[in-house]
Amino acid sequence: MKAVSPELSVADLRERCHQAGLSLTHQRLVIYEQLMKMGDHPAPEAVFERVRKKIPSLSLATVYNNIKIFVEHGLLRELSVHRGSLRLESNLDPHHHLVCTNCKAIEDIDESDFQPIRLKKALPKGFTVHRFSVEVLGLCSNCAGKIRQ
Numbered sequence: 001m002k003a004v005s006p007e008l009s010v011a012d013l014r015e016r017c018h019q020a021g022l023s024l025t026h027q028r029l030v031i032y033e034q035l036m037k038m039g040d041h042p043a044p045e046a047v048f049e050r051v052r053k054k055i056p057s058l059s060l061a062t063v064y065n066n067i068k069i070f071v072e073h074g075l076l077r078e079l080s081v082h083r084g085s086l087r088l089e090s091n092l093d094p095h096h097h098l099v100c101t102n103c104k105a106i107e108d109i110d111e112s113d114f115q116p117i118r119l120k121k122a123l124p125k126g127f128t129v130h131r132f133s134v135e136v137l138g139l140c141s142n143c144a145g146k147i148r149q
């Protein structure tokens with residue numbers, strides 16, 4: 001199993017923003033860089049906690065706004081496995097998720113680790129498929145260890 005968390009350089013970030021037609025301000029650079037660094041499907045609040053150390057004047061609302069802009073430009077995805085709390089996806093390569101039901105940790109697993117996923121029946125009329133996302137629910141090694149003791 002291969003964890004996918006592409007490390008992007010600042011130059012890569014600039015290129016990605018440029019291709020997405022987004023101007024990369026210092027604020028956005030710091031927020032996006034932090035998101036890529038965290039790579040573990042962080043909640044916006046967690047990103048804010050770290051970024052405010054670099055830009056003390058930054059507000060949570062600004063972080064939310066920029067995240068919304070990144071999502072709109074396809075530089076991030078919203079992950080909604082945990083209803084009620086937004087988690088973010090910075091890995092845009094096809095992959096699925098291992099979700100720990102105890103600590104809510106979300107780990108990526110490569111699409112190639114699965115058999116190809118196909119539908120056996122037609123979907124309800126009018127539904128358009130964008131992609132498949134499989135959630136494998138269980139306990140992460142950390143929690144499994146603790147719970148066994």
Ligand SMILES: [Zn+2]
Nearest residue numbers: 100103140143
């Ligand atoms: Zn866990």
Ligand SMILES: [Zn+2]
Nearest residue numbers: 089091097108
């Ligand atoms: Zn993911």
